[in-house]
Amino acid sequence: MIQIPEQLRTLLQNIKQSVIIIHRNPDGDALGSGLALQKFLQHKGINTSLISPNEIPNYLKWLPGIDKVLIYEENHEKIKNILKNTAVFFTLDFNDLSRSGKDFGKFLKKLKDKTFVMIDHHLEPSNYAQFMFSDSSKSSTSEMVYDFIVGLEGKSSIDKDMATALYTGILTDTGSFKFPNTTPHTMRIAADLMEKGINHNKIQIKIYDSFSLNKLHLLGEALNKLVFMPQYKTAYIALSKADLDKHHYQKGDTEGFVNYGLSLEEAIFAVMFLENEKEGVRISFRSKGNFPANEFAKKYFNGGGHLNAAGGRTKISLDNAVKLFLEKLPEFLDELNSNNE
Ligand SMILES: [Mn+2]
Structure with missing residues (x-):
């Protein structure tokens, strides 16, 4: 009410x-x-x-x-x-x-x-x-x-x-x-x-269940690029403008992709980087249990959102965004390992 x-x-x-x-x-x-x-x-x-x-x-x-x-x-x-x-x-x-x-x-x-x-x-x-x-x-x-x-x-x-x-x-x-x-x-x-x-x-x-063939092929590309870091229980995907162009990207085509990282049994934290000419890099964050995806988004990627689902953006290049993410991840090591699902 x-x-x-x-x-x-x-x-x-x-x-x-x-x-x-x-x-x-x-x-x-x-x-x-x-x-x-x-x-x-x-x-x-x-x-x-x-x-x-x-x-x-x-x-x-x-x-x-x-x-x-x-x-x-x-x-x-x-x-x-x-x-x-x-x-x-x-x-x-x-x-x-x-x-x-x-x-x-x-x-x-x-x-x-x-x-x-x-x-x-x-x-x-x-x-x-x-x-x-x-x-x-x-x-x-x-x-x-x-x-x-x-x-x-x-x-x-x-x-x-x-x-x-x-x-x-x-x-x-x-x-x-x-x-x-x-x-x-x-x-x-x-x-x-x-x-x-x-x-x-x-x-x-x-x-x-209404995906285009292009979207499924882009998903294939994304899953092939998925990186999992067991020590951080973290999975990430980075898609460049060229990856998107290759599969004739349409707005919304990457919706839900970030969740695949989290579907890994050991994953607590999943992140997807998306390069977009106009807006720089857009980043989606998802987590399991009490790991604060929104804190990470807020602290380093001008974003925020919910505990388990957040978003952010940056003007730096895709490679530098991934680099920054990998640099800052160790700060959250304790939280990633003490997470209760
Ligand atoms: Mn909403």
Whole structure:
């Protein structure tokens, strides 16, 4: 349950327009929670735009309502105008405005007369929102948006399309209900969503069994390059721009690759480095048990996230990023070896 402050209830009864902003490189949780909240607000008579900072990955393009998502990078002047004329901003699945991208984040930080509503499950939220729903014990923002909608207007206000979107977010952020963030409450919500008539098997297939041949070949490349260091119980993969080009990389193609490192029986920590011309190197971190993947990401790679799943980035070269990682790993030797799964 989420307690909705009376002030926010009143606000939502009196506005005609709002926007929802999700994080850059949106995933199933960002888009799932965004689409569901958008439809809910539309039903309430609040005209609501859902804005993604950049493009939508192919594996999510089937979500109901996805064709109406506005992409900031493709149309920033039009979107800036919408934002200037809107008073209430929902921000979903991120803990700091900079997660919407450099340029977009700067623009958002300058907007002073807006009411921000944050709904998010990442640690250490920044203090920009007048209404803050931040809970890192939740599996996903989609779980929180479910509780938010139910808290406002009850279960009957969730329709089949909203249920499909929310289920997708929960499914992807829990790795099909297998990550430690999955709770009895998560499962109860999933059951409620199933009762809305969603096709859960079709969602599973759309997300996990709809790969392109290029993606599978890229996975083959990644697995061949996987390095395991038994002394650190750590596995890592580094994919260069050339590796990606070779397999005609499309956004989202490397989704889930980092988890293969963690599927090694002895692995506690798995890392994937991805070279990208525009953004430097993006790094994904995953861990088992109580090893803090987010601490590593924060300390050395300008990132953060959850205990078992975090991300980071750097402007240094791919080789230097791997070098830095290998240099710093020994600092965590004790934690890696005392980990209780
Ligand atoms: Mn999430």
